Amino acid sequence: MEYEIQAGDFQGPLDLLYKLVKKNQIEISEISLAKITEEYLYHIKKLNKFNLDQASEFMVLASELLEIKARLLLPNQNEEDDEDESDLVQRLEEYELFKNIAVELELYLDKAARTYRIPPEKELIKGEGKLNIDISLKEFKNLYQIALKANKEDNEEKEDPHYSEMDHINSDRLDVEEKRDDINKIVKRHPEGVRFKDLLYNKDDILEIVVTLLSLLELVRLRKVEIYQDKLFSEMKIIDRKQVV
Amino acid sequence: MEEIDLARVEAFIFAAEEPMPIKVISNAVDLNKRECRKCIDKLRKKYSKKEHGIILKEYDDKYIFKTKSQMASFISKYYEKEREFKLSSAALETLSIIAYKQPVTRSEIEEIRGVKAEKTLFTLSKYNLIKELGRKDSIGNPILYGTTDEFLEHFDITDLSELPPLEDGKNNKDKYSDNN
Numbered sequence: 001m002e003y004e005i006q007a008g009d010f011q012g013p014l015d016l017l018y019k020l021v022k023k024n025q026i027e028i029s030e031i032s033l034a035k036i037t038e039e040y041l042y043h044i045k046k047l048n049k050f051n052l053d054q055a056s057e058f059m060v061l062a063s064e065l066l067e068i069k070a071r072l073l074l075p076n077q078n079e080e081d082d083e084d085e086s087d088l089v090q091r092l093e094e095y096e097l098f099k100n101i102a103v104e105l106e107l108y109l110d111k112a113a114r115t116y117r118i119p120p121e122k123e124l125i126k127g128e129g130k131l132n133i134d135i136s137l138k139e140f141k142n143l144y145q146i147a148l149k150a151n152k153e154d155n156e157e158k159e160d161p162h163y164s165e166m167d168h169i170n171s172d173r174l175d176v177e178e179k180r181d182d183i184n185k186i187v188k189r190h191p192e193g194v195r196f197k198d199l200l201y202n203k204d205d206i207l208e209i210v211v212t213l214l215s216l217l218e219l220v221r222l223r224k225v226e227i228y229q230d231k232l233f234s235e236m237k238i239i240d241r242k243q244v245v
Numbered sequence: 246m247e248e249i250d251l252a253r254v255e256a257f258i259f260a261a262e263e264p265m266p267i268k269v270i271s272n273a274v275d276l277n278k279r280e281c282r283k284c285i286d287k288l289r290k291k292y293s294k295k296e297h298g299i300i301l302k303e304y305d306d307k308y309i310f311k312t313k314s315q316m317a318s319f320i321s322k323y324y325e326k327e328r329e330f331k332l333s334s335a336a337l338e339t340l341s342i343i344a345y346k347q348p349v350t351r352s353e354i355e356e357i358r359g360v361k362a363e364k365t366l367f368t369l370s371k372y373n374l375i376k377e378l379g380r381k382d383s384i385g386n387p388i389l390y391g392t393t394d395e396f397l398e399h400f401d402i403t404d405l406s407e408l409p410p411l412e413d414g415k416n417n418k419d420k421y422s423d424n425n
Contacts, residue, residue, distance in 0.1 A: 011334070011335050011338075011358070011360060012358060012359045012360030013359050013360070014358060014359030014360070015358075015359070015360075057359065057360055057361070061359065091356075091357070091359070094357055095357060095358065095359070097411060098338050098341045098342050098345075098357060098358075099334075099338055101341040101345070101409065101411065102334060102337035102338040102340070102341045103337075104409050105337055105340065105341055105344075105400060105409075106332070106337055108400040108401060108402065109332070109399065109400055111314060111401060112398075112399060112400055112401030114314040114317035114321075115300075115302070115311040115312055115313065115314050115317070115401065116311060116312040116316075116317070116320055116324060117309055117310065117311040117312070118259075118262070118310075
């Protein structure tokens with residue numbers, strides 16, 4: 001997940017230098033940086049495909065190293081010249097300090113991962129998908145009892161020895177057009193409105209329920225009837241549109 | 246201290262989803278901070294006993310119950326804990342620098358690591374481990390970075406003074422130098 005362009009195995013010029021120092025098994029404070037300049041340059045040459053930003057980062061340090069080396073080769077060395085080197089050594093030391101701390105912190109992280117806490121309670125249904133069921137507890141209980149009763153009847157039916165689990169083969173006796181006309185007639189006969197249930201001959205016939213609903217939707221589309229519902233999940237009341245107007 | 250107060254403090258912290266600041270706890274249970282701290286101390290002692298599998302954790306004066314780390318071996322088999330993030334060594338190094346040197350600017354971090362820190366800082370802020378503390382009163386008014394409370398919790402550190410002393414790194418050099 002962490003994204004940082006890396007040149008080869010090195011996170012940056014200091015990292016490369018640090019690893020060279022370590023590879024040579026020298027204490028940072030004792031190292032003559034001039035000695036590993038060659039090696040540093042060799043690695044830079046090996047890094048291909050790096051971008052300008054990165055290249056410049058590596059080059060800055062390369063030039064620092066070259067400068068140190070050049071000074072070393074020249075006569076008349078004075079104390080001031082040593083400063084560049086000691087500055088770089090100091091930076092390396094500080095880099096090492098944090099590199100080690102980072103390793104230690106990772107151990108903390110691993111240890112911390114071994115403790116658990118109660119996760120934040122998750123909402124069952126998030127955000128917009130939330131259902132707002134605006135019914136009282138009593139109504140809810142009634143609905144539950146209706147469902148329970150329906151289920152019971154269903155089970156009783158199944159206990160009937162004459163009941164066959166096998167599906168009956170029925171002729172295709174339902175079609176939307178026919179049903180639509182039926183509903184239209186029923187609704188006209190009952191200006192006070194009818195319940196969805198009243199439109200079904202057999203309330204357990206899923207096919208009939210589907211066809212009836214489709215017919216009803218068709219009638220609504222044709223603006224023949226209107227459907228009212230007091231609340232979500234409450235019973236649909238179907239009224240002839242002419243009665244409404 | 247009344248027993249009921251102890252129970253109330255315990256219940257309130259238990260129900261919390263995030264570490265709870267002492268101020269919020271004392272308001273909620275209607276105790277002053279001093280009494281509240283007494284309750285917390287007592288609870289902490291109580292839960293640190295061996296007979297308890299949970300412990301009262303403190304992060305920068307915020308409190309939350311967690312399971313003891315000794316319990317992890319079997320808990321982890323049943324409750325998969327998603328580690329929210331995996332930090333690269335670059336991110337860890339940058340985070341270490343911020344933790345010890347805060348408030349610190351980006352260029353100060355880059356100076357130490359010798360590479361650009363922009364992307365790493367972005368990652369660390371994305372995980373809420375660091376935040377902007379303000380602006381430095383120098384040329385360009387650079388942003389000052391520091392660690393967050395989430396940092397403490399993720400690393401299970403009570404407060405910044407509990408960070409390993411910087412010299413530790415130096416002394417343990419031999420121990421870790423082969424990790425590269």
